[in-house]
Amino acid sequence: MVGELSTGIPALDRRLDGGLYPGDILALVAPPATQSQALLYQVMNERPTLYVSTLRPEESVQRDFDKHxxxxxxxxxxxxxNNLTMEGELIHELTGSRTYTGNSAVKDDPLDDLYDFVESIERSINLIVDPANPLERGDSRDAYNETLSFLGAKLAETDSLGILLCHTSExxxxxxxxxxxxxxxxxxxxVVSISKDDIEYQLRVPKNRGGTIITEDLxxxxxxxTVTIDDSRAI
Incomplete structure:
Protein backbone atom coordinates (compact mmCIF):
# COMPACT_ATOMS: atom_id res chain seq x y z
CA MET A 1 0.00 0.00 0.00
CA VAL A 2 1.20 3.51 -0.80
CA GLY A 3 1.19 6.21 1.86
CA GLU A 4 -1.48 8.85 2.37
CA LEU A 5 -2.62 10.63 -0.78
CA SER A 6 -2.27 14.40 -0.76
CA THR A 7 -5.35 16.55 -1.33
CA GLY A 8 -3.15 19.21 -2.94
CA ILE A 9 -3.95 21.55 -0.04
CA PRO A 10 -1.07 21.36 2.48
CA ALA A 11 -3.02 22.84 5.41
CA LEU A 12 -5.80 20.29 4.87
CA ASP A 13 -3.27 17.44 4.57
CA ARG A 14 -1.86 18.45 7.96
CA ARG A 15 -5.30 18.32 9.54
CA LEU A 16 -5.83 14.89 7.99
CA ASP A 17 -2.46 13.63 9.30
CA GLY A 18 -1.00 13.38 5.83
CA GLY A 19 -3.98 13.30 3.48
CA LEU A 20 -6.52 10.76 2.29
CA TYR A 21 -6.20 6.99 2.51
CA PRO A 22 -5.58 4.91 -0.64
CA GLY A 23 -8.86 3.24 -1.59
CA ASP A 24 -11.01 6.03 -0.15
CA ILE A 25 -14.20 7.25 -1.77
CA LEU A 26 -14.60 10.99 -1.19
CA ALA A 27 -18.02 12.59 -1.63
CA LEU A 28 -17.63 16.30 -2.37
CA VAL A 29 -21.04 17.83 -1.62
CA ALA A 30 -21.62 21.38 -2.85
CA PRO A 31 -24.21 23.64 -4.49
CA PRO A 32 -23.76 23.79 -8.26
CA ALA A 33 -23.22 27.57 -8.14
CA THR A 34 -19.88 27.32 -6.32
CA GLN A 35 -16.26 26.89 -7.34
CA SER A 36 -16.24 23.33 -5.99
CA GLN A 37 -14.57 21.99 -9.13
CA ALA A 38 -11.45 23.94 -8.17
CA LEU A 39 -10.99 21.36 -5.41
CA LEU A 40 -11.09 18.63 -8.05
CA TYR A 41 -8.40 20.38 -10.09
CA GLN A 42 -6.24 20.70 -6.97
CA VAL A 43 -6.39 16.96 -6.34
CA MET A 44 -5.81 16.22 -10.04
CA ASN A 45 -2.39 17.86 -9.90
CA GLU A 46 -1.26 15.27 -7.34
CA ARG A 47 -1.51 12.09 -9.47
CA PRO A 48 -2.82 10.78 -12.80
CA THR A 49 -6.59 11.09 -13.15
CA LEU A 50 -9.46 9.42 -14.95
CA TYR A 51 -12.09 12.17 -15.18
CA VAL A 52 -15.61 10.87 -15.91
CA SER A 53 -18.09 13.53 -16.99
CA THR A 54 -21.74 12.51 -16.72
CA LEU A 55 -23.28 15.69 -18.17
CA ARG A 56 -20.80 17.60 -20.31
CA PRO A 57 -18.97 16.56 -23.46
CA GLU A 58 -15.21 16.08 -23.39
CA GLU A 59 -14.60 19.38 -25.21
CA SER A 60 -16.41 21.35 -22.51
CA VAL A 61 -14.42 19.70 -19.72
CA GLN A 62 -11.15 20.31 -21.56
CA ARG A 63 -12.00 24.01 -21.99
CA ASP A 64 -12.46 24.28 -18.23
CA PHE A 65 -9.08 22.67 -17.64
CA ASP A 66 -7.48 25.12 -20.07
CA LYS A 67 -9.16 28.13 -18.46
CA HIS A 68 -7.95 26.91 -15.09
CA ASN A 82 -25.38 9.65 -24.89
CA ASN A 83 -26.92 9.75 -21.48
CA LEU A 84 -28.48 12.65 -19.64
CA THR A 85 -27.52 16.02 -21.08
CA MET A 86 -27.27 19.27 -19.13
CA GLU A 87 -30.50 20.36 -20.78
CA GLY A 88 -32.19 17.18 -19.61
CA GLU A 89 -30.88 17.62 -16.07
CA LEU A 90 -32.28 21.16 -15.98
CA ILE A 91 -35.67 19.89 -17.16
CA HIS A 92 -35.65 17.33 -14.37
CA GLU A 93 -34.78 19.95 -11.75
CA LEU A 94 -37.68 22.14 -12.94
CA THR A 95 -40.34 19.49 -13.55
CA GLY A 96 -39.24 16.31 -11.82
CA SER A 97 -39.88 14.52 -15.11
CA ARG A 98 -37.57 12.16 -16.96
CA THR A 99 -39.59 12.39 -20.20
CA TYR A 100 -37.32 13.81 -22.90
CA THR A 101 -37.24 14.01 -26.65
CA GLY A 102 -34.51 14.47 -29.24
CA ASN A 103 -31.00 15.02 -27.94
CA SER A 104 -32.20 15.02 -24.32
CA ALA A 105 -33.13 11.35 -24.39
CA VAL A 106 -31.52 8.89 -22.03
CA LYS A 107 -30.11 6.45 -24.58
CA ASP A 108 -27.50 4.52 -22.58
CA ASP A 109 -27.16 3.50 -18.96
CA PRO A 110 -24.38 5.69 -17.48
CA LEU A 111 -23.78 3.07 -14.77
CA ASP A 112 -22.66 0.59 -17.43
CA ASP A 113 -20.17 3.15 -18.76
CA LEU A 114 -18.87 3.94 -15.28
CA TYR A 115 -18.51 0.23 -14.49
CA ASP A 116 -16.37 -0.22 -17.61
CA PHE A 117 -14.20 2.80 -16.74
CA VAL A 118 -13.66 1.55 -13.18
CA GLU A 119 -12.80 -1.91 -14.47
CA SER A 120 -10.03 -0.40 -16.62
CA ILE A 121 -8.13 0.99 -13.60
CA GLU A 122 -4.81 -0.82 -13.25
CA ARG A 123 -2.66 1.54 -11.15
CA SER A 124 -2.93 4.22 -8.48
CA ILE A 125 -4.93 7.16 -9.91
CA ASN A 126 -7.73 9.58 -9.12
CA LEU A 127 -11.15 8.51 -10.41
CA ILE A 128 -13.38 11.60 -10.53
CA VAL A 129 -17.10 11.49 -11.35
CA ASP A 130 -18.51 14.94 -12.20
CA PRO A 131 -21.27 15.02 -11.10
CA ALA A 132 -22.70 11.90 -9.50
CA ASN A 133 -26.27 13.27 -9.61
CA PRO A 134 -27.40 11.52 -12.83
CA LEU A 135 -26.18 8.20 -11.44
CA GLU A 136 -28.03 8.86 -8.19
CA ARG A 137 -31.25 9.28 -10.18
CA GLY A 138 -31.03 5.98 -12.03
CA ASP A 139 -33.66 3.31 -12.47
CA SER A 140 -32.21 0.76 -10.06
CA ARG A 141 -31.11 1.39 -6.49
CA ASP A 142 -29.53 -2.07 -6.36
CA ALA A 143 -27.52 -1.42 -9.55
CA TYR A 144 -26.17 1.87 -8.18
CA ASN A 145 -25.26 0.24 -4.87
CA GLU A 146 -23.51 -2.59 -6.72
CA THR A 147 -21.52 -0.10 -8.79
CA LEU A 148 -20.42 1.77 -5.65
CA SER A 149 -19.30 -1.53 -4.10
CA PHE A 150 -17.33 -2.41 -7.23
CA LEU A 151 -15.77 1.05 -7.24
CA GLY A 152 -14.68 0.74 -3.62
CA ALA A 153 -13.13 -2.68 -4.22
CA LYS A 154 -11.24 -1.50 -7.32
CA LEU A 155 -9.93 1.61 -5.56
CA ALA A 156 -8.65 -0.52 -2.68
CA GLU A 157 -7.05 -3.01 -5.07
CA THR A 158 -5.12 -0.30 -6.93
CA ASP A 159 -4.48 2.17 -4.06
CA SER A 160 -6.53 4.74 -5.96
CA LEU A 161 -8.76 7.59 -4.82
CA GLY A 162 -12.37 8.05 -5.91
CA ILE A 163 -14.07 11.45 -5.84
CA LEU A 164 -17.79 11.85 -6.46
CA LEU A 165 -18.94 15.45 -6.96
CA CYS A 166 -22.46 15.62 -5.53
CA HIS A 167 -24.41 18.77 -6.31
CA THR A 168 -27.07 19.81 -3.82
CA SER A 169 -30.51 20.91 -4.97
CA GLU A 170 -34.04 21.35 -3.67
CA VAL A 191 -20.71 29.91 0.36
CA VAL A 192 -20.58 31.79 3.67
CA SER A 193 -20.56 35.36 2.43
CA ILE A 194 -20.25 37.41 -0.75
CA SER A 195 -18.86 40.93 -0.89
CA LYS A 196 -17.73 43.21 -3.68
CA ASP A 197 -14.15 41.98 -3.43
CA ASP A 198 -14.44 38.53 -1.94
CA ILE A 199 -16.41 35.28 -1.77
CA GLU A 200 -15.86 33.27 1.40
CA TYR A 201 -16.26 29.51 1.08
CA GLN A 202 -16.51 27.09 3.97
CA LEU A 203 -15.41 23.46 4.09
CA ARG A 204 -16.78 20.99 6.64
CA VAL A 205 -15.70 17.38 7.07
CA PRO A 206 -18.65 15.66 8.80
CA LYS A 207 -17.40 12.16 7.98
CA ASN A 208 -13.91 10.70 7.87
CA ARG A 209 -14.19 6.96 8.36
CA GLY A 210 -11.19 5.64 10.24
CA GLY A 211 -9.35 8.96 9.95
CA THR A 212 -8.77 12.16 11.88
CA ILE A 213 -11.94 13.94 12.97
CA ILE A 214 -11.95 17.60 11.92
CA THR A 215 -14.31 19.53 14.19
CA GLU A 216 -13.57 23.00 12.84
CA ASP A 217 -15.19 24.69 9.87
CA LEU A 218 -12.43 25.63 7.43
CA THR A 226 -5.27 27.33 -6.37
CA VAL A 227 -7.27 26.42 -3.30
CA THR A 228 -5.87 27.18 0.14
CA ILE A 229 -7.20 27.25 3.69
CA ASP A 230 -7.39 30.81 5.01
CA ASP A 231 -6.51 30.49 8.68
CA SER A 232 -6.53 34.28 9.09
CA ARG A 233 -10.35 34.28 9.12
CA ALA A 234 -10.29 32.26 12.33
CA ILE A 235 -8.41 35.02 14.19
Whole structure:
Protein backbone atom coordinates (compact mmCIF):
# COMPACT_ATOMS: atom_id res chain seq x y z
CA MET A 1 0.00 0.00 0.00
CA VAL A 2 1.20 3.51 -0.80
CA GLY A 3 1.19 6.21 1.86
CA GLU A 4 -1.48 8.85 2.37
CA LEU A 5 -2.62 10.63 -0.78
CA SER A 6 -2.27 14.40 -0.76
CA THR A 7 -5.35 16.55 -1.33
CA GLY A 8 -3.15 19.21 -2.94
CA ILE A 9 -3.95 21.55 -0.04
CA PRO A 10 -1.07 21.36 2.48
CA ALA A 11 -3.02 22.84 5.41
CA LEU A 12 -5.80 20.29 4.87
CA ASP A 13 -3.27 17.44 4.57
CA ARG A 14 -1.86 18.45 7.96
CA ARG A 15 -5.30 18.32 9.54
CA LEU A 16 -5.83 14.89 7.99
CA ASP A 17 -2.46 13.63 9.30
CA GLY A 18 -1.00 13.38 5.83
CA GLY A 19 -3.98 13.30 3.48
CA LEU A 20 -6.52 10.76 2.29
CA TYR A 21 -6.20 6.99 2.51
CA PRO A 22 -5.58 4.91 -0.64
CA GLY A 23 -8.86 3.24 -1.59
CA ASP A 24 -11.01 6.03 -0.15
CA ILE A 25 -14.20 7.25 -1.77
CA LEU A 26 -14.60 10.99 -1.19
CA ALA A 27 -18.02 12.59 -1.63
CA LEU A 28 -17.63 16.30 -2.37
CA VAL A 29 -21.04 17.83 -1.62
CA ALA A 30 -21.62 21.38 -2.85
CA PRO A 31 -24.21 23.64 -4.49
CA PRO A 32 -23.76 23.79 -8.26
CA ALA A 33 -23.22 27.57 -8.14
CA THR A 34 -19.88 27.32 -6.32
CA GLN A 35 -16.26 26.89 -7.34
CA SER A 36 -16.24 23.33 -5.99
CA GLN A 37 -14.57 21.99 -9.13
CA ALA A 38 -11.45 23.94 -8.17
CA LEU A 39 -10.99 21.36 -5.41
CA LEU A 40 -11.09 18.63 -8.05
CA TYR A 41 -8.40 20.38 -10.09
CA GLN A 42 -6.24 20.70 -6.97
CA VAL A 43 -6.39 16.96 -6.34
CA MET A 44 -5.81 16.22 -10.04
CA ASN A 45 -2.39 17.86 -9.90
CA GLU A 46 -1.26 15.27 -7.34
CA ARG A 47 -1.51 12.09 -9.47
CA PRO A 48 -2.82 10.78 -12.80
CA THR A 49 -6.59 11.09 -13.15
CA LEU A 50 -9.46 9.42 -14.95
CA TYR A 51 -12.09 12.17 -15.18
CA VAL A 52 -15.61 10.87 -15.91
CA SER A 53 -18.09 13.53 -16.99
CA THR A 54 -21.74 12.51 -16.72
CA LEU A 55 -23.28 15.69 -18.17
CA ARG A 56 -20.80 17.60 -20.31
CA PRO A 57 -18.97 16.56 -23.46
CA GLU A 58 -15.21 16.08 -23.39
CA GLU A 59 -14.60 19.38 -25.21
CA SER A 60 -16.41 21.35 -22.51
CA VAL A 61 -14.42 19.70 -19.72
CA GLN A 62 -11.15 20.31 -21.56
CA ARG A 63 -12.00 24.01 -21.99
CA ASP A 64 -12.46 24.28 -18.23
CA PHE A 65 -9.08 22.67 -17.64
CA ASP A 66 -7.48 25.12 -20.07
CA LYS A 67 -9.16 28.13 -18.46
CA HIS A 68 -7.95 26.91 -15.09
CA UNK A 69 -4.40 27.03 -16.39
CA UNK A 70 -4.01 23.41 -17.33
CA UNK A 71 -3.40 20.24 -15.34
CA UNK A 72 0.23 19.35 -14.67
CA UNK A 73 -0.23 15.58 -14.36
CA UNK A 74 -1.52 13.15 -17.01
CA UNK A 75 -5.28 12.68 -17.23
CA UNK A 76 -7.94 11.09 -19.37
CA UNK A 77 -11.45 12.43 -19.89
CA UNK A 78 -14.31 10.01 -20.46
CA UNK A 79 -18.03 10.69 -20.79
CA UNK A 80 -20.98 8.45 -20.01
CA UNK A 81 -22.09 8.27 -23.65
CA ASN A 82 -25.38 9.65 -24.89
CA ASN A 83 -26.92 9.75 -21.48
CA LEU A 84 -28.48 12.65 -19.64
CA THR A 85 -27.52 16.02 -21.08
CA MET A 86 -27.27 19.27 -19.13
CA GLU A 87 -30.50 20.36 -20.78
CA GLY A 88 -32.19 17.18 -19.61
CA GLU A 89 -30.88 17.62 -16.07
CA LEU A 90 -32.28 21.16 -15.98
CA ILE A 91 -35.67 19.89 -17.16
CA HIS A 92 -35.65 17.33 -14.37
CA GLU A 93 -34.78 19.95 -11.75
CA LEU A 94 -37.68 22.14 -12.94
CA THR A 95 -40.34 19.49 -13.55
CA GLY A 96 -39.24 16.31 -11.82
CA SER A 97 -39.88 14.52 -15.11
CA ARG A 98 -37.57 12.16 -16.96
CA THR A 99 -39.59 12.39 -20.20
CA TYR A 100 -37.32 13.81 -22.90
CA THR A 101 -37.24 14.01 -26.65
CA GLY A 102 -34.51 14.47 -29.24
CA ASN A 103 -31.00 15.02 -27.94
CA SER A 104 -32.20 15.02 -24.32
CA ALA A 105 -33.13 11.35 -24.39
CA VAL A 106 -31.52 8.89 -22.03
CA LYS A 107 -30.11 6.45 -24.58
CA ASP A 108 -27.50 4.52 -22.58
CA ASP A 109 -27.16 3.50 -18.96
CA PRO A 110 -24.38 5.69 -17.48
CA LEU A 111 -23.78 3.07 -14.77
CA ASP A 112 -22.66 0.59 -17.43
CA ASP A 113 -20.17 3.15 -18.76
CA LEU A 114 -18.87 3.94 -15.28
CA TYR A 115 -18.51 0.23 -14.49
CA ASP A 116 -16.37 -0.22 -17.61
CA PHE A 117 -14.20 2.80 -16.74
CA VAL A 118 -13.66 1.55 -13.18
CA GLU A 119 -12.80 -1.91 -14.47
CA SER A 120 -10.03 -0.40 -16.62
CA ILE A 121 -8.13 0.99 -13.60
CA GLU A 122 -4.81 -0.82 -13.25
CA ARG A 123 -2.66 1.54 -11.15
CA SER A 124 -2.93 4.22 -8.48
CA ILE A 125 -4.93 7.16 -9.91
CA ASN A 126 -7.73 9.58 -9.12
CA LEU A 127 -11.15 8.51 -10.41
CA ILE A 128 -13.38 11.60 -10.53
CA VAL A 129 -17.10 11.49 -11.35
CA ASP A 130 -18.51 14.94 -12.20
CA PRO A 131 -21.27 15.02 -11.10
CA ALA A 132 -22.70 11.90 -9.50
CA ASN A 133 -26.27 13.27 -9.61
CA PRO A 134 -27.40 11.52 -12.83
CA LEU A 135 -26.18 8.20 -11.44
CA GLU A 136 -28.03 8.86 -8.19
CA ARG A 137 -31.25 9.28 -10.18
CA GLY A 138 -31.03 5.98 -12.03
CA ASP A 139 -33.66 3.31 -12.47
CA SER A 140 -32.21 0.76 -10.06
CA ARG A 141 -31.11 1.39 -6.49
CA ASP A 142 -29.53 -2.07 -6.36
CA ALA A 143 -27.52 -1.42 -9.55
CA TYR A 144 -26.17 1.87 -8.18
CA ASN A 145 -25.26 0.24 -4.87
CA GLU A 146 -23.51 -2.59 -6.72
CA THR A 147 -21.52 -0.10 -8.79
CA LEU A 148 -20.42 1.77 -5.65
CA SER A 149 -19.30 -1.53 -4.10
CA PHE A 150 -17.33 -2.41 -7.23
CA LEU A 151 -15.77 1.05 -7.24
CA GLY A 152 -14.68 0.74 -3.62
CA ALA A 153 -13.13 -2.68 -4.22
CA LYS A 154 -11.24 -1.50 -7.32
CA LEU A 155 -9.93 1.61 -5.56
CA ALA A 156 -8.65 -0.52 -2.68
CA GLU A 157 -7.05 -3.01 -5.07
CA THR A 158 -5.12 -0.30 -6.93
CA ASP A 159 -4.48 2.17 -4.06
CA SER A 160 -6.53 4.74 -5.96
CA LEU A 161 -8.76 7.59 -4.82
CA GLY A 162 -12.37 8.05 -5.91
CA ILE A 163 -14.07 11.45 -5.84
CA LEU A 164 -17.79 11.85 -6.46
CA LEU A 165 -18.94 15.45 -6.96
CA CYS A 166 -22.46 15.62 -5.53
CA HIS A 167 -24.41 18.77 -6.31
CA THR A 168 -27.07 19.81 -3.82
CA SER A 169 -30.51 20.91 -4.97
CA GLU A 170 -34.04 21.35 -3.67
CA UNK A 171 -34.85 17.93 -5.14
CA UNK A 172 -32.10 15.67 -3.88
CA UNK A 173 -31.37 12.54 -5.96
CA UNK A 174 -33.13 9.51 -4.45
CA UNK A 175 -29.89 7.50 -4.18
CA UNK A 176 -27.84 10.24 -2.48
CA UNK A 177 -28.00 8.33 0.79
CA UNK A 178 -26.18 5.40 -0.85
CA UNK A 179 -23.40 7.74 -1.96
CA UNK A 180 -22.95 9.11 1.54
CA UNK A 181 -23.04 5.62 3.08
CA UNK A 182 -20.40 4.32 0.66
CA UNK A 183 -18.19 7.39 1.04
CA UNK A 184 -15.24 7.04 3.41
CA UNK A 185 -14.94 10.81 3.71
CA UNK A 186 -17.41 13.62 3.06
CA UNK A 187 -16.53 17.22 2.30
CA UNK A 188 -19.30 19.80 2.38
CA UNK A 189 -18.57 23.10 0.63
CA UNK A 190 -20.79 26.15 0.83
CA VAL A 191 -20.71 29.91 0.36
CA VAL A 192 -20.58 31.79 3.67
CA SER A 193 -20.56 35.36 2.43
CA ILE A 194 -20.25 37.41 -0.75
CA SER A 195 -18.86 40.93 -0.89
CA LYS A 196 -17.73 43.21 -3.68
CA ASP A 197 -14.15 41.98 -3.43
CA ASP A 198 -14.44 38.53 -1.94
CA ILE A 199 -16.41 35.28 -1.77
CA GLU A 200 -15.86 33.27 1.40
CA TYR A 201 -16.26 29.51 1.08
CA GLN A 202 -16.51 27.09 3.97
CA LEU A 203 -15.41 23.46 4.09
CA ARG A 204 -16.78 20.99 6.64
CA VAL A 205 -15.70 17.38 7.07
CA PRO A 206 -18.65 15.66 8.80
CA LYS A 207 -17.40 12.16 7.98
CA ASN A 208 -13.91 10.70 7.87
CA ARG A 209 -14.19 6.96 8.36
CA GLY A 210 -11.19 5.64 10.24
CA GLY A 211 -9.35 8.96 9.95
CA THR A 212 -8.77 12.16 11.88
CA ILE A 213 -11.94 13.94 12.97
CA ILE A 214 -11.95 17.60 11.92
CA THR A 215 -14.31 19.53 14.19
CA GLU A 216 -13.57 23.00 12.84
CA ASP A 217 -15.19 24.69 9.87
CA LEU A 218 -12.43 25.63 7.43
CA UNK A 219 -12.42 28.84 5.40
CA UNK A 220 -11.36 28.25 1.79
CA UNK A 221 -9.65 30.78 -0.42
CA UNK A 222 -10.44 29.73 -3.98
CA UNK A 223 -8.51 31.63 -6.62
CA UNK A 224 -8.33 31.00 -10.35
CA UNK A 225 -5.59 28.39 -10.01
CA THR A 226 -5.27 27.33 -6.37
CA VAL A 227 -7.27 26.42 -3.30
CA THR A 228 -5.87 27.18 0.14
CA ILE A 229 -7.20 27.25 3.69
CA ASP A 230 -7.39 30.81 5.01
CA ASP A 231 -6.51 30.49 8.68
CA SER A 232 -6.53 34.28 9.09
CA ARG A 233 -10.35 34.28 9.12
CA ALA A 234 -10.29 32.26 12.33
CA ILE A 235 -8.41 35.02 14.19
Missing amino acids: GGIDVSYRIETTG SQPPFRDLTLIAADIVWEVD SLDISNR
